[in-house]
Amino acid sequence: GMGMVVVRNSTHYGIAGYYSLMAVKQNMIGITGTNARPSTAPTFGVENMLGTNPLTFGIPSDEEFPFLLDCATSVTQRGKIELYAREGKKMPEGWVIDETGGTKTDAKAAVSDLIAGRAALTPLGGIGEDTAGYKGYGYSTVVEILSSALQQGSYLKMLLGFRDGKKVPYSLGHFFIAIDIAAFADPEDFKKTTGNILRELRNSKKMPGAERIYTAGEKEYYHWLERKDKGVPFSPDLLREFRELCTSYNMQEYLSCFQ
Numbered sequence: 001g002m003g004m005v006v007v008r009n010s011t012h013y014g015i016a017g018y019y020s021l022m023a024v025k026q027n028m029i030g031i032t033g034t035n036a037r038p039s040t041a042p043t044f045g046v047e048n049m050l051g052t053n054p055l056t057f058g059i060p061s062d063e064e065f066p067f068l069l070d071c072a073t074s075v076t077q078r079g080k081i082e083l084y085a086r087e088g089k090k091m092p093e094g095w096v097i098d099e100t101g102g103t104k105t106d107a108k109a110a111v112s113d114l115i116a117g118r119a120a121l122t123p124l125g126g127i128g129e130d131t132a133g134y135k136g137y138g139y140s141t142v143v144e145i146l147s148s149a150l151q152q153g154s155y156l157k158m159l160l161g162f163r164d165g166k167k168v169p170y171s172l173g174h175f176f177i178a179i180d181i182a183a184f185a186d187p188e189d190f191k192k193t194t195g196n197i198l199r200e201l202r203n204s205k206k207m208p209g210a211e212r213i214y215t216a217g218e219k220e221y222y223h224w225l226e227r228k229d230k231g232v233p234f235s236p237d238l239l240r241e242f243r244e245l246c247t248s249y250n251m252q253e254y255l256s257c258f259q
Contacts, residue, residue: 004177037051048121061194
């Protein structure tokens with residue numbers, strides 16, 4: 001009723017949830033994870049040791065969309081900080097830790113320091129133990145082990161992308177697990193129970209001022225419904241960057257896509 005495969009010497013595998021949804025489409029539960037280049041500090045540490053290391057679950061339901069939890073085991077990821085920098089926004093405290101153990105809120109400075117290795121992302125839960133950062137650190141370590149030890153692949157600082165001072169491929173590892181629901185219960189009964197759980201959560205008492213409660217994968221489904229017809233919004237700065245890339249790589253035929 002269950003199967004698992006592992007991969008080594010790979011590279012960035014894109015959207016982790018894509019693979020979990022492959023299982024969901026076959027009435028199965030899909031679980032996947034991957035290690036990544038070092039960017040996250042362990043609890044009580046300030047050095048970038050672990051990757052953002054997503055741990056992803058896809059679970060079928062009787063609704064229009066499945067339960068899909070696809071997120072990093074760090075509080076955030078560099079792409080979101082780059083977005084804050086592009087928009088001139090200040091970051092929340094606790095996202096990035098510097099070499100002194102302090103938190104950084106200047107997004108542009110944080111991007112530079114993350115690239116230079118002078119700062120690191122924090123694990124889910126944040127800095128130290130007070131807000132349970134050790135939980136995110138623990139989950140990230142699980143992903144690191146399952147993405148390297150089973151397949152005897154690269155891990156931690158081996159994934160910096162350099163060897164003997166020369167740039168080399170990242171050689172990432174992944175794992176994929178599929179659980180056949182039919183080996184445990186009738187798939188339709190399972191999906192109905194899953195849907196009931198999700199609906200009860202969404203219908204529970206909201207905090208004052210909150211519009212509504214969501215379950216994992218729901219917002220993404222609604223965004224997909226809108227953007228499949230209307231396209232993806234770009235900020236002026238991002239449009240400029242894409243146009244510069246088209247010019248740099250002699251891809252002028254795509255410039256009209258980024259007006």
